[in-house]
Amino acid sequence: MPLPSRHSMGLILVVIADLLWSTVFVPSQIALRYIDPYSLVFMRFLIATALIVIVAVPFSSRLSIGKELKKWWTWCFGFIYALGFLFQYIGQDMTNASDTTLLTNLAPILIPFLAFLLLKERLIAFHLLAIAVSFAGLYFLAGFNPYASTISILGYLLLLLTSFSYALFTVLSKRRELETLGSFLAIIVAVTVILAPVAIVFGGFGTSSIALPMEVWVLIFYLSIPCTLIAVILYLKGLAAISASEAAFLFLIQPAVGLALSFTILGEMFSSYQLLGVALIIIGLLIGMMANRRRSRETLTKQPEPLEQDLRRKQD
Numbered sequence: 001m002p003l004p005s006r007h008s009m010g011l012i013l014v015v016i017a018d019l020l021w022s023t024v025f026v027p028s029q030i031a032l033r034y035i036d037p038y039s040l041v042f043m044r045f046l047i048a049t050a051l052i053v054i055v056a057v058p059f060s061s062r063l064s065i066g067k068e069l070k071k072w073w074t075w076c077f078g079f080i081y082a083l084g085f086l087f088q089y090i091g092q093d094m095t096n097a098s099d100t101t102l103l104t105n106l107a108p109i110l111i112p113f114l115a116f117l118l119l120k121e122r123l124i125a126f127h128l129l130a131i132a133v134s135f136a137g138l139y140f141l142a143g144f145n146p147y148a149s150t151i152s153i154l155g156y157l158l159l160l161l162t163s164f165s166y167a168l169f170t171v172l173s174k175r176r177e178l179e180t181l182g183s184f185l186a187i188i189v190a191v192t193v194i195l196a197p198v199a200i201v202f203g204g205f206g207t208s209s210i211a212l213p214m215e216v217w218v219l220i221f222y223l224s225i226p227c228t229l230i231a232v233i234l235y236l237k238g239l240a241a242i243s244a245s246e247a248a249f250l251f252l253i254q255p256a257v258g259l260a261l262s263f264t265i266l267g268e269m270f271s272s273y274q275l276l277g278v279a280l281i282i283i284g285l286l287i288g289m290m291a292n293r294r295r296s297r298e299t300l301t302k303q304p305e306p307l308e309q310d311l312r313r314k315q316d
Helices: 006-022 025-031 037-063 065-069 072-094 097-103 107-119 127-142 150-176 181-201 216-239 244-248 255-268 274-303 306-315
Strands: none
Touching: 006 216, 006 244, 006 255, 025 072, 025 097, 025 216, 025 255, 037 065, 037 072, 037 181, 037 216, 037 255, 072 097, 072 150, 072 181, 097 127, 097 150, 097 255, 107 127, 107 150, 107 274, 127 150, 127 274, 181 216, 255 274
């Protein structure tokens, strides 16, 4: 039986990572019944950091985590990432797993606009269409809901800020080319340090957290190790073998599986106008990913061939 190609293996690894990330919303929603969002997000990263410290010591020279932690931009990225996760957990505590699944996965639509503003990358018409369709869906999901409370609307805004934070993280990481495992592991450590005072001051982190039921600890460990450490490692490994546009299309796994799990396990339902909003957001994501793929193709076709590049260098 022939072994899968490097490209096929890359696709498999990215799919597994996306599947793991798509499952975070249900265990988070269950854990939030027992613990405040500040402590939950901190404990997720604390356990991940503890494992990084244990595992990284034998490979310290190879991963260079200590060296990465001395760079100022590691802490800047850690701050942006920490804000995104804080907004996500506080927003989910005010809404539910289904809304969190949708509204925290809008980063692929927001990335082209931030890239246009910060990196001067070109926008195409499909990007504008994607954002228009998605925000129309957001209106039907949240703003058009006559039963939405003030707390729920605030939660929707925080979840939208989560997508903005993740999009900003992605765009800025392009400038610094954060593609190594050591860089991302260092950022996870930085996020933990940044979240620690927040959990102590605003949350109930302390002896009450230790006294949690065993099933809640199982959920927290699941969020920390498979959904944080393992998913990041698999995604980076797989991304090295496939194109960014392929990874973008696979990103749709997260909202699809997340919504299915929220419905099956938690029994969360949408009204008719909210279902319209869900459909529009997913269509917007599809349009946005098609736009990214189309722009990637145009960029590749505009790049000169290697022979042509050599001739130009000689002429210069």
